[in-house]
Amino acid sequence: MGGRPGVPRDPERRSRTLPFDLRGGGRPPRSASSQLSRVLLGFLSVLVFAVTAGGWAVYTYANGRIGQVNLDLGDDRPEESEGATNFLLVGTDSRAGLEGQRSDTTILAHFGEDETVTMLSIPRDTYVTIPEYTDTDGRKHARHKAKFNSAISDGGPSLLVRTIESLTNMRIDHYVSMDLAGFKSITDAIGGVDVCVLPSDHKEFVAENGRTSRNTNDPMSGFVGGPGTVHVGGEQALAFVRQRHGLPGGDMDRIRRQQQFMGAVFHKVVGGGVLTNPSQLEQLLSTATGALTLDDNTDLLDLRKLATRLKGIASGGVGMQTLPTHPPTRAEGAVNDRGEILVGGQRVSVQFYNPADLERIVAPLGGSTGSAPGAGGGADATEVAVQVFNGSGIAGLAADAVDELNGKGFRATNAGNASTSNYVTSRVRFGTGLDAAAATLQTLVPGARLESDPGIDGLQLILGSSFDGIADVPVTAPAAAPAATGAETAAAGTTAAGTVPGAPAPPAAATPPPPPNCTY
Numbered sequence: 001m002g003g004r005p006g007v008p009r010d011p012e013r014r015s016r017t018l019p020f021d022l023r024g025g026g027r028p029p030r031s032a033s034s035q036l037s038r039v040l041l042g043f044l045s046v047l048v049f050a051v052t053a054g055g056w057a058v059y060t061y062a063n064g065r066i067g068q069v070n071l072d073l074g075d076d077r078p079e080e081s082e083g084a085t086n087f088l089l090v091g092t093d094s095r096a097g098l099e100g101q102r103s104d105t106t107i108l109a110h111f112g113e114d115e116t117v118t119m120l121s122i123p124r125d126t127y128v129t130i131p132e133y134t135d136t137d138g139r140k141h142a143r144h145k146a147k148f149n150s151a152i153s154d155g156g157p158s159l160l161v162r163t164i165e166s167l168t169n170m171r172i173d174h175y176v177s178m179d180l181a182g183f184k185s186i187t188d189a190i191g192g193v194d195v196c197v198l199p200s201d202h203k204e205f206v207a208e209n210g211r212t213s214r215n216t217n218d219p220m221s222g223f224v225g226g227p228g229t230v231h232v233g234g235e236q237a238l239a240f241v242r243q244r245h246g247l248p249g250g251d252m253d254r255i256r257r258q259q260q261f262m263g264a265v266f267h268k269v270v271g272g273g274v275l276t277n278p279s280q281l282e283q284l285l286s287t288a289t290g291a292l293t294l295d296d297n298t299d300l301l302d303l304r305k306l307a308t309r310l311k312g313i314a315s316g317g318v319g320m321q322t323l324p325t326h327p328p329t330r331a332e333g334a335v336n337d338r339g340e341i342l343v344g345g346q347r348v349s350v351q352f353y354n355p356a357d358l359e360r361i362v363a364p365l366g367g368s369t370g371s372a373p374g375a376g377g378g379a380d381a382t383e384v385a386v387q388v389f390n391g392s393g394i395a396g397l398a399a400d401a402v403d404e405l406n407g408k409g410f411r412a413t414n415a416g417n418a419s420t421s422n423y424v425t426s427r428v429r430f431g432t433g434l435d436a437a438a439a440t441l442q443t444l445v446p447g448a449r450l451e452s453d454p455g456i457d458g459l460q461l462i463l464g465s466s467f468d469g470i471a472d473v474p475v476t477a478p479a480a481a482p483a484a485t486g487a488e489t490a491a492a493g494t495t496a497a498g499t500v501p502g503a504p505a506p507p508a509a510a511t512p513p514p515p516p517n518c519t520y
Contacts, residue, residue, distance in 0.1 A: 039092035063300045065289035069298050071175060078171040081112030081366050087306055088161060088169055090177040092152065106148070108164060108172075109306070110365045114466075116425045118319040118449060120361055124149035126325055127341075127350040131162045137148035147350055157295070168358070174302055175295035183233030186291065189283040190274050192233040195240060195257075196518035197226025207338075213246030213519045214252070215520045220245050220513075237261065245520050252453060255322065256519040314363065319427065319449040321361055324435065325351035360439060360450055367458040384437045385458040387415040392421030392465040400481070401463060404470035408444070415460075423464035425449055431456045444470050 077288065091105040108120045126148040132139050133155040141154070147473040159173045187193070200215045215225045223239035225232070232240050241261050274280045294302075307464045327339025332352060334340060340347040359369045386405060390398035398414050403416035405412035426448040430438035441459055442448050447466060 013367075026122075034343070035290055043103075051520045063289075066300070067293040068296050069157050069175070069177075069293055071161055073162060073165075078165055078367075080171055084366060085111045085173050087111075087174045088164060088172045089177060090175070091153070091381050091383070092177055092179055106164075108168065108170065110170070111305075112365065114425075116319065116449075118321065118365055120168075121320070121322040122148055122167075123323065123351055125349065125351045126323065127328075127352055128163065128167055130154070130159070131166050132424060134158050136280070147348070157293075168362045168367040168369065170362060170365065172305075174298040175454060176298065176303070176306070177293040179251065179291040179293075180475070184238050185287040186234075187237040187265075188234040189280065189287050190268050191280075192237065192264070193268050194229050194230055194231050194263070195225075195261060195264060196229050198518055198520050199227035200248050200520050202246065202520075203245045206245050214241075215246050215248070218243045223386045250519060252322070253520045255320070260517065260519050319425065319451065321449070321451055323353055323361065324357045324452050325353045328352045357435065360435075362440075363448065364447070384411065384434060386412040386441065387458065387460045388412055389415050389418040389460065389462045391418035391427075391462040394466065397463050397467060401461065401467070401470060405444070405461075408470070410441075412461075420464050423462055424463045424466050426449050426467050427435035427460075427462040429453050429456060429460040429462065433460060434459060446471055479486065 042239045044348070089109055093428050106122050106124070108116045108122070110120070112118070115517075120340075124147070127145060128144050130141075130144055130146045130151055132141060132143045137157065146154075148163070151163040155162075157175055157177065161175060164170070165172060197216060202215065204213045205211075205218055206213055206420065209219055213220055218239070221239040221243040223236060223243045225236065225240075241254075241258045243257070244254055247257075250255070268274065269284070269403075270378055274284060314375055328334040328350065329339075330337070335342055335347060338349065339351075340349050342348070355369045362368065388398045388402050388405070398416070402412045402414045423433040426445050427450075428438050428442045428448050429451045431453065435450075438450055438452075441461065442450055445461065445467065447463075
């Protein structure tokens with residue numbers, strides 16, 4: 001690996017950790033192995049902040065109101081791994097009873113021993129293998145394929161955790177669930193918040209209700225507002241973060257909305273006087289804690305750890321990933337062009353995933369799917385424009401990386417500073433159809449995280465402070481992809497069509513990833 005000239009290596013960089021255990025008394029950190037949405041994460045941060053500000057009496061009151069569940073996980077679990085901790089964060093549509101829930105959003109939050117935080121969102125319609133289980137009536141159900149969100153509705157939190165552990169081979173240490181129905185009361189408790197909606201010409205016909213959805217008017221979720229600044233209370237806030245149809249970027253735009261909303265809530269609580277208003281604070285604590293369920297190995301002090309490590313979400317300091325999925329094709333078993341398959345004789349709309357995509361995400365976190373993270377098809381990485389951002393605050397880092405990448409035949413340009421300078425781990429962000437090119441680039445930046453984002457063109461490399469130069473390994477092109485249909489070609493993002501190999505790259509728009517202050 002080539003080091004940066006004039007910048008000495010820090011041999012202790014990888015060994016430094018945050019003061020992870022905050023319980024006091026000097027107990028050493030707990031050993032561990034290892035789409036709840038950003039909305040839940042924001043409320044957890046707010047709750048912990050409020051409890052911390054209120055002192056021990058407030059902590060005792062709040063902790064006593066939180067529901068707890070005993071997880072029956074058995075002995076056949078992934079092994080523990082020293083120095084890492086995994087939280088499973090779940091947003092459900094109901095807290096009434098532990099069976100019959102549906103997980104609207106699920107995130108696996110991994111805290112690495114090297115100070116990195118990675119959050120993996122798993123779409124609820126992903127078609128996965130559900131482990132065998134026994135239901136509340138004593139009936140045994142064999143291992144089977146089903147939608148991911150059926151795990152919690154069929155077997156409660158225990159089956160959901162076992163499904164995640166089976167999928168990733170990562171041990172879940174803490175389970176945190178929030179009732180998104182109670183979310184409305186939480187938002188009303190702080191008087192609502194302002195959100196910002198961008199104008200868009202995108203529209204989507206939804207066969208389910210025979211109506212057309214837009215980002216400013218969605219009959220499915222009930223959200224109406226914008227473009228521009230919109231004040232949302234409980235009902236409209238819930239609709240804002242749950243809207244799935246009519247957004248130009250689909251689920252990615254939904255995630256950006258949730259991220260924006262989290263920042264707005266935290267700002268309102270911390271800077272809007274909620275913490276200094278006894279009646280508002282009491283109402284917030286009462287509604288927030290009443291909407292939470294933790295496993296019996298987790299309490300508010302564990303949530304404090306969570307909030308402490310997630311401070312960098314809004315500024316980009318936390319790696320956010322979503323498992324890439326796609327509607328099944330007829331060749332993959334779909335019975336129509338809408339991507340529906342037959343399950344128990346019923347047509348069901350599901351999303352398929354490539355195990356190699358999941359492997360690329362979980363392998364750096366200590367997990368495994370048993371599949372090789374093959375490059376798959378797609379464009380040669382050296383044919384795709386790479387924008388390099390400096391996210392470290394170290395002067396000259398991006399310029400050095402650009403020189404090294406161009407020396408290996410890449411089409412790299414210096415895009416300046418990222419929107420924040422507190423990245424530790426580097427990121428390789430890629431647009432639609434460029435997962436193979438991104439995987440190739442990742443091999444040159446050891447320790448970098450892959451992040452898919454259909455809203456960008458080409459590749460983006462955001463350099464963190466742990467970056468120590470481009471690795472001295474050969475660049476190999478991925479295997480040839482099968483011929484794509486016209487629709488697939490149109491969706492494949494940007495490639496170097498019409499360019500001469502070795503010719504200078506055309507200027508790229510040097511726009512850093514924007515902060516989440518206004519979204520579709």
